Amino acid sequence: MNNNFPKDFLWGGAIAANQAEGAAFEDGKGLSISDMMTAGSINKPRMFTLSLKEDTYYPAHTAIDFYHRYKEDIAMFAEMGFKIFRLSIAWSRIFPNGDDTEPNEAGLKFYENVFKELRKYDIEPLVTLSHFDIPMAIMNKYNGFHNRKTIDLFVRYAETVMNRYKDLVKYWLTFNEINVGVLPTGNLVLGIKPEQDGEVFDSPNNPDNPQVRFQALHNMFVASAKTVVLGHSINPNFLIGNMIAHFTMYPLTCKPEDILLTKEKDLMFNKFCGDVQAKGFYPFYALDYFDKNGIQIEFGPEDEEILKAGTVDMYTFSYYMSFCVSGDSGVEMTLGNLLGGAKNPYLKASEWGWQVDPEGLAYTLYDLYDRYQLPLMIVENGLGAVDNFNEDGEIVDDYRIEYLIDHIQSMNRALNQGVNLIGYTMWGPIDIISGGTGEMKKRYGFIYVDRDNEGNGTLNRIKKKSFEWYKKVIKSNGENLSNN
Template sequence: MNGFPEGFLWGGATAANQCEGGWDLDGKGVSCAEMCTNGAHKKPKRITRTIEPDALYPTHDGIDFYHHYKEDIAMFAEMGFKCYRFSINWTRIYPTGFEEIPNEKGLQFYENVIDECLKYGIEPLITLSHYEMPFAMCREFNGWADRRAIELFVKYAGTVLRRFKGKVKYWLTFNEINCGMLPMGNFMSLGILHPGTEDILHQVDVPQDRFQGLHHQFVASALTVRMAHEIDPDYKVGCMIAYMLSYPLTCDPGDVELARERNTVNNYYCSDVMVRGSYPYFAPRVWKENGVELNITDEDREILRAGTVDFYSHSYYMSICASCDPEKDKASGNILGGARNPYLKATAWDWQIDPMGLRIMLNEVYGRYGIPIMVVENGLGTQDTVNEDGSIDDGYRIDYLRDHIKAMKEALKDGVEIWGYTPWGCIDLVSNADGEMAKRYGFIYVDKQDDGTGSYARSRKKSFYWYKNVIATNGRDLGEEVNAG
């Protein structure tokens, strides 16, 4: 196999709260993501309870996709996209989450985006919840920690599933849902905000609330899957997991066991529920060690069994090493911790580059579940330099993506069924981890800077032309040198 399967969904991915802007336009409400100020590398963004007039909130403007979506989608089409993964901002549809009637202007905006994609033959892949929920729900009952969030989410999901029937085929329920297993996922993923929490990386953590909130998301997802199939039997609904690959740092059995435990718990606790329809065998130990006693009803268990997903999707950026030595185990410097792998290079943000890990995890996941997979996030976030002539030579991004595409190609040869590939941040956007623009991922450069200045002008990087050629050849030609002309 030299190329990829016919009909392979090449494309790119973004999230509403990181690119849209227009945070308070046309009836939109405030989401949790919009209560976070800017940060920087090794400087966490800050969570505020009210909008502070002197603080900078990067998501309020994003890259102004709200007003530039036609231009941006035209550029995606120029690259040859077959698929565009984006998310719907819940608060554009139900500003507080509690309304009975949806906001028509919000629905119309997303219908316009979908229609623009379809005009160019681009398949929409829509994430229903990508690290945002109505902040009013966070204030009222601490987000997903409260069971009432289930009904409100299902109401929202049903509204958009019915509205876009016949125009959208592929859906994801919750982005990187397994980040709710980490303390940083309290506010970011679950809308849980305990007194004393000030920054995104050092949150006050109550595991009981966090794991219960995650359970509520599982139930909401399963109800949504079942509802989607009732609305349109052609709908395909997937889970989305942040795959956190761990290797043992050494052949010390303690390192090997620690890596096994992290791989199993971090990567499969959530997907086992969503793909298999029940909690995995190791869940009771996870609950016990976290001091958690979940409220799981018999009805919940039946809902989970009946609402399993149609496909598996995931993000993959890096791998880490596990070490029983606590000093080594926090030496990598990346957001997930872990020991530094001496065989790998790392980005300027300390994310270790490991294309082989993508092949490894694809085989692991397919061997476990046997259902189709989409790689819906993968990319290199780093600084780009604009040359005097306006060009951007991002060969480092091409190298990263080429090597990961090669790994996917090997996984396909192994027999893994992969439906599509949507690299993250196909256009520059606000970084989720630290709320900065300097960490750029895109094939398209956006003139927006960390201090909020910029013209929002779009321009093509070298990787734009390279990826255009990759798509045109269906992955057969991964060459580095592709001329713009």
């Protein structure tokens, strides 16, 4: 196959503030919801605590200390040849309580320094405004986005940072994986306050209220749309996108029941939020879902116009895996990032049970570009694995390289068909704490960070074999994928 990557293709990597920065109590930062999440593992769920507990490890408090080591890390990204680097701003670093009268200058200065450091190496920042880390004070005082006041608080935060960095940042995303809000597990990232401490991703002690959750999601849509309009007024050259957690779904069998069920699940999870943010209105199937489930969304007087005016410039998404859908009980199931499904017998899986499906990425790119006709960017894709040093003191992560080769080839295939794919930021180019489990053991990076699941280690950075491989990929603009 010919190399179809355009000469200005944006190669890079992605991290999030709550999984990398640390410095949770420094320079005026307030607590965020991610600071209240304990460590877990594949067999032990993370816990969310309403107050900090003594003798409890909260991984986000130190993470990998990107806050103090960003110059070293960015230099390594530059050595690989990054064209773009996705990161997020911690809202509680700018407004510690979310509703403060004035922003925290120390927080503003930190990100200014980070963006200038990236610019020094001609790396474009891709900035997520909210990556699962709403200020804890917003949860406590306003019940997150369930309260319409939070819309204005978010827009004021967005206005503050967009004005400050209007000449440093071109690419913006409003909310990370906003479609998680359609699941009961989305309550936390919407800022909805649980009744008591409980499991982060499945809290039987904190029952889900779909009416509250979908109203909060609506308010988040409005906040996103207002931010798009605002951003374009600040700098017409801004490219502002949404961000969707895409879980590609196939029918387990060719039974019509499986096919219809797959379509229904795909629409509500993968398409609903993208449709609102890219098309500017609620689709028919979502309205039908609300009607059948007794959910009544309260629209503000101008919400419809705001959603129409604030559609995104580009569509960005995460892609890690696919799964199957079946109407039959008793089928074998598989795990996933936030969402699992029926096991596909034709696919292998990672150590964490995520099924590996590179062909599914081309399928997804075709599907999304056909639906939206917007520039696409893959802003998360990677393989979480246990990395070990060999007898020569090296990490030979061929498994990661092979995973990425297969997915890059799938991207090339979609580009060959005419899909407008403009960038790829793999997750994450340096080892960070896992959002799902809070572990360090589950590593994605080209750069190893000396830290373990208990928070021990020097935090030293060490290149893996994949570091030099990705450097070669970027230098050749995706043409040289060989693992030699």
